[in-house]
Amino acid sequence: MSEYILEMNDISKEFTGVKALSNVNFKVEKGEIHCLIGENGAGKSTLMKVLSGVYPYGTYQGDIVFEGEIQQFNKISDSVKAGIGIIYQELALFPDLTVYENIFVGNEVKNGLFVDWNQTIAEANKMLEKVKLSVTPETLIKDLGVGKQQLVEIAKALSKDVKLLILDEPTAALNEDDSENLLELLTELKNQGISCIMISHKLKEVISIADKATVIRDGRTICTLDSSKGEISEAVIIKNMVGREINDIYPKRINKAIGERVLELSNWSAYDTQLGRHVVKDVNLHLKKGEIIGIAGLMGSGRTELALSIFGNPKAYKVQGELMLDGAVKKIKHPSDAIKAGIAYVTEDRKGDGLFLIQDIKNNVSIAYLKGISTNGVINPNEEVKAATEYKDSLYIKASSLEQMVGNLSGGNQQKVSLGKWLFTEPKILILDEPTRGIDVGAKFEIYTIMNQLISEGMSIIMISSELGEILGMSDRVYVMAESEIKGELSMEDATQEKIMELATQ
Structure with missing residues (x-):
C-alpha cells in the first residue's frame, strides 16, 4: 500500500x-x-x-x-x-x-x-x-x-x-x-x-x-x-x-503629503431598530486629505456598521450626530447622496453585495455611475467599454476580455473589479471594508500599491481590516473599535499589535 x-x-x-x-x-x-x-x-x-x-x-x-x-x-x-x-x-x-x-x-x-x-x-x-x-x-x-x-x-x-x-x-x-x-x-x-x-x-x-x-x-x-x-x-x-521576491509586503509611500480634514464625525451614533441596540455609539473621528486611517477591532465591534452609516445608511439605522465634509455639515440620507458627495464604499462581501457575478466586467464597472456613460439618459456602449478598459488596464485585472463574467474571475480580480466600480464614481473618500479578504499575497501587494497611488493623487481612505499586519503596514493613524465605540486612537509611532488588541478587547 x-x-x-x-x-x-x-x-x-x-x-x-x-x-x-x-x-x-x-x-x-x-x-x-x-x-x-x-x-x-x-x-x-x-x-x-x-x-x-x-x-x-x-x-x-x-x-x-x-x-x-x-x-x-x-x-x-x-x-x-x-x-x-x-x-x-x-x-x-x-x-x-x-x-x-x-x-x-x-x-x-x-x-x-x-x-x-x-x-x-x-x-x-x-x-x-x-x-x-x-x-x-x-x-x-x-x-x-x-x-x-x-x-x-x-x-x-x-x-x-x-x-x-x-x-x-x-x-x-x-x-x-x-x-x-x-x-x-x-x-x-x-x-x-x-x-x-x-x-x-x-x-x-x-x-x-x-x-x-x-x-x-x-x-x-x-x-x-x-x-x-x-x-x-x-x-x-x-x-x-x-515568481519574484516581495521584500516588503506593504509598499512604502513616496512623497507622503497629508492635507486638511475632509471628513469629520462628531458624537456619531447608529441605532439598529431590528436588533434593538446601538451598533455605533458616540464616535468621534476625522480623516485628512491624502491619508489612510485604519479601523481595527474584532468581528461585531461595529466597524462595518460605522462604514454603512457614513455611506448613506443603506441599513436604515436611526442615525444621530454630525457629519462634516470639507468643513461643512452634510446630510447624507441615501447611498446616492454619498456618491454625489464623493464617498464610495467597497463592501467586505464582494460576492454578496459588491458585484453582479452573472454579469460581465464592463457592466459591473459602470453600474454605480451610469450617468458617467450616458447621454440624455441613454447608455453609450462605447463609453462603457472605454471606462471598463481604463480600469481593467490601470488595476491590472486579469481577464480574457471585458465580456468575461465576473463570477468566473479569481477572488483578487473580482476585488479589483469592485474597486474599479467605485473608482469610476470619482470619489474623494474611499471606504475599503476588508480590502484583501480571501486574496493571495501577490494580489494583496497590487491592492496596496493601488491604494498608495490613489492617496498620492489626493484621495483619502478609510480602511477596515481584521489583519493587524495590514492595519499597521498601511495606515497613517488607527482607530480601534469595541462594543460599537471608538476605544482609542493610535499614531503609527505608538501603534503595536499588542496595543490594538488591548483596546479591541476592552
Whole structure:
C-alpha cells in the first residue's frame, strides 16, 4: 500500500482553449496536513474540483490515485463515497434547519424506510463532540456565528467517514480566536489519522500548521516544501507563489503629503431598530486629505456598521450626530447622496453585495455611475467599454476580455473589479471594508500599491481590516473599535499589535 493517501498525476484541464491546469502533480501522505497555496487564478480550486468530482472523469487529463487505486469520479457523491470531503469558503448549510438536520442532510440515519430522528440527534451529538462544538443539535444554523457554522460543516464531513478533508480558505471569515480553534481541531483530526488539504492565503497559518505545502503558479506545480526540513517560510512561499521576491509586503509611500480634514464625525451614533441596540455609539473621528486611517477591532465591534452609516445608511439605522465634509455639515440620507458627495464604499462581501457575478466586467464597472456613460439618459456602449478598459488596464485585472463574467474571475480580480466600480464614481473618500479578504499575497501587494497611488493623487481612505499586519503596514493613524465605540486612537509611532488588541478587547 502506498504511503500516499492521494496522488494526482499529470492533471491538465482546459476551459474553451484556456489551460487552467498543466501537468499538475500533487501528493498527500496519510495523516498529514498539506497546504495548497498560490495566487488567485493559479489553479488551486480547479484542482480540488477535479479531485472532488465537480469536474468529472473524462473532462481532464491525468490520473487521480486514492488509497492506491485509480479513481474515476463522475460526480461529487462518488468522491464522498470514497472518503473525500470538501468544505468550501461559502458554507453549504441550510440556515433555517437545525444543526443535526444539516449534519445528516442527504445522509439520513434511517430505521427501515423512515428517518430515525432520535438516533440522528444522538449521532449528531457524537459529531459535535469530535469537533468540540458546545451547542445543542436542535439549534438553528442561523443562530450560530460563522466560526461555529464552520465546525458544523466539518462535523457534516466527519459523519460520512471522511479520510481526506479539503478546506478552502477555512479561516477567511473567522476572527483570530475562531481561526485558532479551527487550526487546533485540524491538528487533532490529523492525530486521529485524517489527512487534510488546506487552501489558505494566510501565510502565518500555513507556516504554523503545514507538514508540507505545495505551490501552484499559472496552472503548474512549482514546488513542494517540507516543514521538517525547514523549507516553509514566508519569504520562500512568496517567492514561489509570485515568481519574484516581495521584500516588503506593504509598499512604502513616496512623497507622503497629508492635507486638511475632509471628513469629520462628531458624537456619531447608529441605532439598529431590528436588533434593538446601538451598533455605533458616540464616535468621534476625522480623516485628512491624502491619508489612510485604519479601523481595527474584532468581528461585531461595529466597524462595518460605522462604514454603512457614513455611506448613506443603506441599513436604515436611526442615525444621530454630525457629519462634516470639507468643513461643512452634510446630510447624507441615501447611498446616492454619498456618491454625489464623493464617498464610495467597497463592501467586505464582494460576492454578496459588491458585484453582479452573472454579469460581465464592463457592466459591473459602470453600474454605480451610469450617468458617467450616458447621454440624455441613454447608455453609450462605447463609453462603457472605454471606462471598463481604463480600469481593467490601470488595476491590472486579469481577464480574457471585458465580456468575461465576473463570477468566473479569481477572488483578487473580482476585488479589483469592485474597486474599479467605485473608482469610476470619482470619489474623494474611499471606504475599503476588508480590502484583501480571501486574496493571495501577490494580489494583496497590487491592492496596496493601488491604494498608495490613489492617496498620492489626493484621495483619502478609510480602511477596515481584521489583519493587524495590514492595519499597521498601511495606515497613517488607527482607530480601534469595541462594543460599537471608538476605544482609542493610535499614531503609527505608538501603534503595536499588542496595543490594538488591548483596546479591541476592552
